[in-house]
Amino acid sequence: MLVDGKWIENWQPVQKADEKGRFVRQVSSFRNWVTPDGSAGPTGEGGFEAEPGRYRLYVALICPWASRTLIARKLKGLDKVIPVTVVNPVISAQGWQFGGYDGAQDDPLFGARYMHEIYTRAEPHFTGRATVPVLWDMTRNVMVNNESADILRMFDTAFEGLVPSDLRLYPTDLAAEIDTLNPVIYDKLNNGVYKAGFASSQEAYDEAVAGVFDTLDMLEGRLTGDYLFGNRLTETDIRTFVTLIRFDAAYHGLFKTNLRQIADYPRLSAFQQRILDLPGVRETVNMDHITRGYYSIKALNPTGIRPVGPAHVARALAR
Numbered sequence: 616m617l618v619d620g621k622w623i624e625n626w627q628p629v630q631k632a633d634e635k636g637r638f639v640r641q642v643s644s645f646r647n648w649v650t651p652d653g654s655a656g657p658t659g660e661g662g663f664e665a666e667p668g669r670y671r672l673y674v675a676l677i678c679p680w681a682s683r684t685l686i687a688r689k690l691k692g693l694d695k696v697i698p699v700t701v702v703n704p705v706i707s708a709q710g711w712q713f714g715g716y717d718g719a720q721d722d723p724l725f726g727a728r729y730m731h732e733i734y735t736r737a738e739p740h741f742t743g744r745a746t747v748p749v750l751w752d753m754t755r756n757v758m759v760n761n762e763s764a765d766i767l768r769m770f771d772t773a774f775e776g777l778v779p780s781d782l783r784l785y786p787t788d789l790a791a792e793i794d795t796l797n798p799v800i801y802d803k804l805n806n807g808v809y810k811a812g813f814a815s816s817q818e819a820y821d822e823a824v825a826g827v828f829d830t831l832d833m834l835e836g837r838l839t840g841d842y843l844f845g846n847r848l849t850e851t852d853i854r855t856f857v858t859l860i861r862f863d864a865a866y867h868g869l870f871k872t873n874l875r876q877i878a879d880y881p882r883l884s885a886f887q888q889r890i891l892d893l894p895g896v897r898e899t900v901n902m903d904h905i906t907r908g909y910y911s912i913k914a915l916n917p918t919g920i921r922p923v924g925p926a927h928v929a930r931a932l933a934r
């Protein structure tokens with residue numbers, strides 16, 4: 616991580632934990648919003664007007680948080696107006712790195728080797744983890760936002776004048792319900808698997824795993840229609856999908872969330888396939904990056920050996 620703009624080596628063991636050994640995820644610090652006219656959004660400052668080709672999205676394809684922004688970008692037809700740079704799936708001693716892996720790219724803006732250089736460009740004295748995703752303003756040369764929940768939501772409306780779309784991922788009439796369900800899915804499932812994987816006590820692990828499977832059971836019961844809110848696709852579906860698609864191939868083994876697999880849940884499996892089949896979504900799922908990335912986390916898998924299966928994940932992607 617960065618401390619006052621300087622990289623502190625060997626980030627992997629320094630996953631933050633609370634007094635009970637529970638993994639604690641860092642809060643994002645760049646919170647400006649792109650809006651149709653450049654007015655300020657719900658957080659941060661204004662000055663970020665929607666323009667084609669002005670903003671670049673930095674992502675890792677292993678990362679579920681980055682992936683939710685990528686999926687929204689595809690579903691909202693923004694791939695022509697927002698270019699993307701994909702980092703190497705293997706996190707190095709200096710964090711995310713550019714290039715050097717099939718499907719990873721060099722940094723086109725500054726020729727940076729590491730993602731943390733993008734952070735110190737934005738804020739020379741930045742302290743914190745150099746996380747993805749990052750939305751970068753190529754006109755003003757500043758970081759707009761590094762919180763995927765914000766980016767997902769701004770992609771729903773900010774570019775409407777440039778790329779009109781009928782899809783509403785955060786429709787007004789469902790906003791309250793979405794805002795109620797999202798934190799449960801975030802805490803118990805999206806981040807719950809990480810809490811299990813990075814737990815440093817049995818108690819913290821047990822608590823996290825219980826939360827993961829209670830939530831999967833709850834979602835399985837809830838999925839009587841195509842999506843979590845009946846037949847309308849929302850951001851909550853995307854936020855759920857990114858964890859489901861990584862679950863059997865990575866979390867079940869590496870993070871020890873192994874009570875059940877997604878394949879054991881008929882409705883969740885069908886839901887996962889339904890989202891995978893939406894136009895553009897499959898392109899955002901790179902199972903090679905996902906398994907290479909997760910199984911290269913040295914603190915959890917010192918040999919770096921990547922398991923071969925499970926076969927049903929490859930089948931779901933090939934369908």
Ligand SMILES: N[C@@H](CCC(=O)N[C@@H](CS)C(=O)NCC(=O)O)C(=O)O
Pocket residue numbers: 616626640641642643675677678679680681710744745746747748761762763764
């Ligand atoms: N709050 C952030 C979290 C993103 C996040 O934690 N990304 C992870 C990858 S999945 C990361 O970049 N970690 C690098 C690090 O911790 O050094 C968001 O949702 O955008």
